Amino acid sequence: MPEVAVRELTFAQAVREALAEEMRRDKRVCIFGEDVAEAGTPFKVLSGLVEEFGCERVLDTPISEAGFTGMGVGAAMTGLRPVVDIMFGDFLTLTMDQLVNQAAKVHYMSGGTWKVPMVLRTTLGATRRSAAQHSQSLHAWLSHVPGLKVAMPSTPYDAKGLLKTAIRDENPVIFFEDKMMYKLKGSVPEGEYTIPFGVADVKREGEDVTIVATSSMVQVALGAAEMLEKIGVSAEVIDPRTTWPLDEKTLVESAKKTSRAIVVEEGYGRYGVTGEMASVIAEGAFYSLDTPVKRMGAMHVPIPFSPPLEDVTVPTEQTVFEAARAMCGKA
Amino acid sequence: MPEVAVRELTFAQAVREALAEEMRRDKRVCIFGEDVAEAGTPFKVLSGLVEEFGCERVLDTPISEAGFTGMGVGAAMTGLRPVVDIMFGDFLTLTMDQLVNQAAKVHYMSGGTWKVPMVLRTTLGATRRSAAQHSQSLHAWLSHVPGLKVAMPSTPYDAKGLLKTAIRDENPVIFFEDKMMYKLKGSVPEGEYTIPFGVADVKREGEDVTIVATSSMVQVALGAAEMLEKIGVSAEVIDPRTTWPLDEKTLVESAKKTSRAIVVEEGYGRYGVTGEMASVIAEGAFYSLDTPVKRMGAMHVPIPFSPPLEDVTVPTEQTVFEAARAMCGKA
Amino acid sequence: MTIATDQARVIDGVRAEQWIRIYRRMVTIREFEESVNELYTRALMPGLAHLYIGEEAVAVGICAALRQTDYITSTHRGHGHCLAKGASPDRMFAELLGKEAGYCRGKGGSMHIADPATGNLGANAIVGGSAGIATGAALSSKRLGTGQVTVCFFGEGALGQGVLYEVMNLAALWKLPVIYVCENNLYNEYTHYSETTAGDMLARGAAFGVQAESVDGQDVRAVYAAAQRLVERARKGEGPTFLVCRTYRYHGHHVGDINREYYRSKQEEQEWKTKGDPIKNFAAWMIQQRISDAAALEEMQKEVRAETKAAVEFAIAAPYPKPEEADEDVYA
Amino acid sequence: MTIATDQARVIDGVRAEQWIRIYRRMVTIREFEESVNELYTRALMPGLAHLYIGEEAVAVGICAALRQTDYITSTHRGHGHCLAKGASPDRMFAELLGKEAGYCRGKGGSMHIADPATGNLGANAIVGGSAGIATGAALSSKRLGTGQVTVCFFGEGALGQGVLYEVMNLAALWKLPVIYVCENNLYNEYTHYSETTAGDMLARGAAFGVQAESVDGQDVRAVYAAAQRLVERARKGEGPTFLVCRTYRYHGHHVGDINREYYRSKQEEQEWKTKGDPIKNFAAWMIQQRISDAAALEEMQKEVRAETKAAVEFAIAAPYPKPEEADEDVYA
Numbered sequence A, B: 001m002p003e004v005a006v007r008e009l010t011f012a013q014a015v016r017e018a019l020a021e022e023m024r025r026d027k028r029v030c031i032f033g034e035d036v037a038e039a040g041t042p043f044k045v046l047s048g049l050v051e052e053f054g055c056e057r058v059l060d061t062p063i064s065e066a067g068f069t070g071m072g073v074g075a076a077m078t079g080l081r082p083v084v085d086i087m088f089g090d091f092l093t094l095t096m097d098q099l100v101n102q103a104a105k106v107h108y109m110s111g112g113t114w115k116v117p118m119v120l121r122t123t124l125g126a127t128r129r130s131a132a133q134h135s136q137s138l139h140a141w142l143s144h145v146p147g148l149k150v151a152m153p154s155t156p157y158d159a160k161g162l163l164k165t166a167i168r169d170e171n172p173v174i175f176f177e178d179k180m181m182y183k184l185k186g187s188v189p190e191g192e193y194t195i196p197f198g199v200a201d202v203k204r205e206g207e208d209v210t211i212v213a214t215s216s217m218v219q220v221a222l223g224a225a226e227m228l229e230k231i232g233v234s235a236e237v238i239d240p241r242t243t244w245p246l247d248e249k250t251l252v253e254s255a256k257k258t259s260r261a262i263v264v265e266e267g268y269g270r271y272g273v274t275g276e277m278a279s280v281i282a283e284g285a286f287y288s289l290d291t292p293v294k295r296m297g298a299m300h301v302p303i304p305f306s307p308p309l310e311d312v313t314v315p316t317e318q319t320v321f322e323a324a325r326a327m328c329g330k331a
Numbered sequence C, D: 001m002t003i004a005t006d007q008a009r010v011i012d013g014v015r016a017e018q019w020i021r022i023y024r025r026m027v028t029i030r031e032f033e034e035s036v037n038e039l040y041t042r043a044l045m046p047g048l049a050h051l052y053i054g055e056e057a058v059a060v061g062i063c064a065a066l067r068q069t070d071y072i073t074s075t076h077r078g079h080g081h082c083l084a085k086g087a088s089p090d091r092m093f094a095e096l097l098g099k100e101a102g103y104c105r106g107k108g109g110s111m112h113i114a115d116p117a118t119g120n121l122g123a124n125a126i127v128g129g130s131a132g133i134a135t136g137a138a139l140s141s142k143r144l145g146t147g148q149v150t151v152c153f154f155g156e157g158a159l160g161q162g163v164l165y166e167v168m169n170l171a172a173l174w175k176l177p178v179i180y181v182c183e184n185n186l187y188n189e190y191t192h193y194s195e196t197t198a199g200d201m202l203a204r205g206a207a208f209g210v211q212a213e214s215v216d217g218q219d220v221r222a223v224y225a226a227a228q229r230l231v232e233r234a235r236k237g238e239g240p241t242f243l244v245c246r247t248y249r250y251h252g253h254h255v256g257d258i259n260r261e262y263y264r265s266k267q268e269e270q271e272w273k274t275k276g277d278p279i280k281n282f283a284a285w286m287i288q289q290r291i292s293d294a295a296a297l298e299e300m301q302k303e304v305r306a307e308t309k310a311a312v313e314f315a316i317a318a319p320y321p322k323p324e325e326a327d328e329d330v331y332a
Ligand SMILES: Cc1ncc(C[n+]2csc(CCOP(=O)(O)OP(=O)(O)O)c2C)c(N)n1
Pocket: B034, B063, B065, B087, B091, B094, C050, C076, C077, C125, C126, C127, C128, C154, C155, C156, C157, C158, C183, C185, C187, C188, C189, C253
């Protein structure tokens, strides 16, 4: 095997590299969204792409989330591979009809004849002091909908590999990036790799408690695991990487092994991802669990602006650490 | 106490009576939506209201779900008590920004100064042979969102009492009616009553297994309970009536008593209501459960048109019966 | 043979066979829909359906100007569009009855007929729901240089949906080969369009940079002429257009909408049927122009009727999908 | 005292005090926004903010024609609207710093200032997000017969959002007392509006039956005159209007948008600032008309600056809300 150079890239760079590689590989791949071209998005994630691929393939749109998402569906059905950019995950509210009544159902309703190989990239995540309409993590909604796939990378490495898989998938994929992770660095090998959907990644092995986390909460969980190690608790951190398809087996097996599980999520705690994953574990590891699965999601409030308020609405290394410590009976 | 006449009303009549009573009581209450006036909606739920209250208070709108839902928010903030009619729950996709980024957040974002006393009535439920865009049960999405309340009546009695409470509530309430229940009859006392939110109703007492169900699935659960009785299984049927606020205590206490629980729902089984309720029970009744909580939701597919396909996508008396029987170890 | 048409609607170079094909398509749609109504009345069809009777000239006039590889998107009232674009009645009926042999293997039903072979991107049960898809298809054609044109059919009720204006704006900005065809049959379900539509309909295209015009939707020759012009324009890369077709649905909003007098008068219905019938008027013109004669047209009608009957029988006899198929086709 | 204005913009009966009040509001906004920028630069403000500098004449000209009980809705770039409608700078700064004393108890921040006392239904961080709310408020006023008028402010970027047309159509059908004020400052974030807006802007109102006009948004007298006319029209029950104000933002899209040359030239910015400054031009006119003189205006500016400074200090000193407040105010 040839040696593969591994570099440190930021999360944003990894996303950009995945897009650039796929656009070089496949002329049908194109990007559209607001301020994606010269501006390269407000987060500068796409900087440089319009220069390389031209404004025929990187298209600035009006502020018409429903309209251009719908166009993504039609374009995907007819030969392009659009990557639609929705600047903030909060604006998914405007695209739900196109995603749920159209994109997710076209293949099924047409008896399997039409396909929608489209990717919709958007953000999630709070603590940016952006208040209630720019801080939500709404991935539970999309995970609820058959016909969609949902990817939630937690590292630069995963971001690149999962995005390439998403672009090559024949189905609509919603790709969530935590806006607070764009500057996070991690090693990313040069050259080609993809990461299959539906395969959880054990980010850290452990024996005493399983922490299942998604997106940036994986980083939080890893931080908590370090703290736990210092008090003699060995935490296993599992990242499902895609909420749909969901790798139930890995979640369940880990919980069986540790007999304790916590689900950490930045989406709202009620009627969302924590409920699903906790149920899967509670059912699959029923006879092994020492204690109920603990769910930690965002507080059931619109995200407040004020820092001291916002900071208490989402799980942190400290709160995860404390929950795990209590669960493991360490005072 | 004066004797109260009890009549049999259909679910649709109960809804209409609640609206008529509230409109008589409070001049600020008004209705808007598509074909709500002379047509009285395609389901004829509102027939007669425009005749009594006039077209100033029962307003036909263009096909602009986002627009008139948004107007509901503004009207509610400024002195009206609008009841917005969204013909099919599937069209909620078009209103999500107005409901989630506006209605749900106005009170909070304004630091408690503005209020949105608005009701949005819509439908859920499959098996009407209406295919994938007219059959969804999307209440999990709204239940996920802080700032909204969600009511899901299962009988004519509950429909009337919950709707009156919804109209008097100072918050946005999403009110789901199963379109297949509109002709269901049940006794409804004449005159004034309301039903508080967040109080589950034990629709049938039992000892061996708890069946938690919402909306028309309560009727399915009751049917299954009858079948179970014949084989010597005593099922308790619990109807939370509102998914938010959720009466966790009643769910948990019942499961503690019976040591077995099934959650039956017409929403999709993944990342939705079954996960939430199963988690609540699995956690609260952890030390009492004999067996994992069983989740029964709609199959993870867009609802198909063809009757033999559609019929297998949602729980039925038979499938609930079988699940409960297996759970109770009856062959 | 080239036909000289009357002053108002000159279309040069249309051959007699083409007019006859057009006529046959219109009759096919009418017969199809009459059978749907009957299937419903006989309780043989699950659910409901929205009949296209009265509006045949629109779908047929437009689709006659399209190539097989051109795209259409359709609506809840979509049977006419699908047939006009080339769908065959037997598989359509099979779909309406929820049978495996249907265009969607029974999964779509009346409101979701789709067919890649005839460029049918799918009917859509969300009012305005296909505007994005149609515009996106036009983007593909432009980017891939295929020369295809997309027609987006919708009722005037869809003018209430904002997404339509979002994509019209985009189509104009990007000069996409898409034609927005508004079928103004006067009613959004049970409400007259004048109660739901302020301002000027044509101005709604123009305001977004989309060239707008209107046409008598009961006159297939006029529709065809307009379509040819707009399709050519689109194919040449001159951008999107908006065509409002004035038409009328003879039946209820759906097959179950029998008592309509609270929203429209019997007299109004009668007038449209007698004065504005697209099939009768076109037949009269063809006879007058000696493109055909009464006997030949009657013969054709009989043929179509027999074909339709056979298609219905095929569909009734066809098997249902197996329940296990419910979770196939969710993912590609 | 009645002022004779120049030909093009006759407003009879405006008293000198009113012009002076208007001027003071504009200066207040400018000073407020300069301080916001400074708070950001000094890292004293959490998050970002979108400055209104350069556009003061629009908010002030419009709101000067409104009563306190009239409603407005605002945008992400909302400080100017809120102040023009009567908000006080101290509680605004407190909100921007996330303090308990802020208009929203710190829960809203820069983009969500709301205030029932001044009829401010709230700023909105969803582009186009307040169009429904504004139109609904107008429905209330009409139904309850209160005579209130609602102004819906938005940037030209919001013209991309379909919901705007949905509610314009409704406002026209129901003749609601609402004025849609489009602030065309030429840019949607980092993209020139000509790349996102096809057709004709004014036609977009007219197409939905909403009377449309445009005005020089840098000339507060012109804006005020137009507003008075449209407000009166709305109050008389004559229905909705659409007013496009041509204006310019001097700073970046938000406080962090420093390097702007990839989307607009320094020269363009310079031209607007020198030729089109709404405050300078209005000051010159007031002096020329002898409504005030340079010394008095300078004095006023000093006063405003001192008030602003005090307001900033108030906000900096004010306490944060307690973390336990995070789950208060979710439900009423
Ligand atoms: C988004 C949405 N809202 C409402 C409906 C219910 N609905 C179905 S057809 C219809 C009227 C459509 O009128 P129009 O567009 O004029 O088409 P027509 O039926 O006249 O052909 C309505 C309101 C729907 N299917 N989708």
